[in-house]
Amino acid sequence: MCLKLILSLSIAGLVSASQIPGPEERIVRGYYIPIEYVPWQVSMLNATLHRCGGVIYSDRTILTAAHCLHNVAVKDLSVRAGSSYWSKGGQVQRVLKAIKHPKYRHFPNPVYDVAVLILEDPLKLGSAVDEISLAENTPDAGTITLASGWGLTRVPGFHWPILHGVHVTILNRTECENYYKDINYKVTNDMICADAHQGDTCKGDSGGPLVDTKNRKLVGIVSWGAGCGTNPGVYADVAFFRNWLKYTVQENI
Structure with a gap:
């Protein structure tokens, strides 16, 4: 997809969009997750x-x-x-x-x-x-979070029928900006980024949750990204909103 709108979720260690042109959406390199976990x-x-x-x-x-x-x-x-x-x-x-x-x-x-x-x-x-409660503060870089959804598990691919999830780590904003500046996408102060060494959300995951695994609060909403699992996923910053x-x-x- 053009925008990484639905991030593919890969949950290591857990039993562990919208279709518009732009950067991409999905959960890539993720694993099945029961709804009771999320x-x-x-x-x-x-x-x-x-x-x-x-x-x-x-x-x-x-x-x-x-x-x-x-x-x-x-x-x-x-x-x-x-x-x-x-x-x-x-x-x-x-x-x-x-x-x-x-x-x-x-x-x-x-x-x-x-x-x-x-x-x-x-x-x-x-x-x-x-x-789920909303985060009061933007998560610090290094925070471990969980994303989940029914988005693509590979590109090209199809919407997976069973819920998947992936653990991703919050990135420093400057580090995230550096990933995207050369391809003319802008990471602004209403966004946060997360990465998992090719684990990511993807098309179909957009709008889904990014949750701080320690305090079980919503820190992000799946928004966009360039490629599924190739660049960091970008999320709306819940504390900002x-x-x-x-x-x-x-x-x-």
Whole structure:
């Protein structure tokens, strides 16, 4: 894909998008992960097909990437929660509203790439369907995180039917900027980067969670990258967007 919008997740040691031109999306070199390990993960469906990942913030609120809403009608959107499969099981709820960040822009690479989905009816929370707290601070370089999703496991490839995950390490912003400056993509202060020696998210993982494995807080939302597993994955920095996300939820519930 042109943008690394859905990062391929590879989980070493764990039982261990949106389709628009630009840098790429996916989980590459990852491993199967039960939904009970990441109960905040959902599949965002466009009609009956997996489009992107999403994150449960509350029983009626899902966080995702703004680019996942490109060229889709809200009436066609729903989310599946509580299943390791995007195509069956768990619970499905329709989307009532979809709100992109007002500063979102896609080209040449996404910026302010976050959105809030309001569901028509609440999810039933439990061991396989649960909300996650937002990080208060941007994670330090070296922080170990977990990304998950149903994106491509190789390029070219197809959306994997079973949930995969991968551990990736937060990079210093300057180091990440150096990866991308020669290919004319800009890493800005609303983004964080993570790498795992070819483990990555990929197409189809966009909008999914990046979670600090130590405190189990949401630190990032899968956004973009150039190539799956070839350059660091780029994520929306949840701490940067924390106030906007909380305000938007409060205003729309």
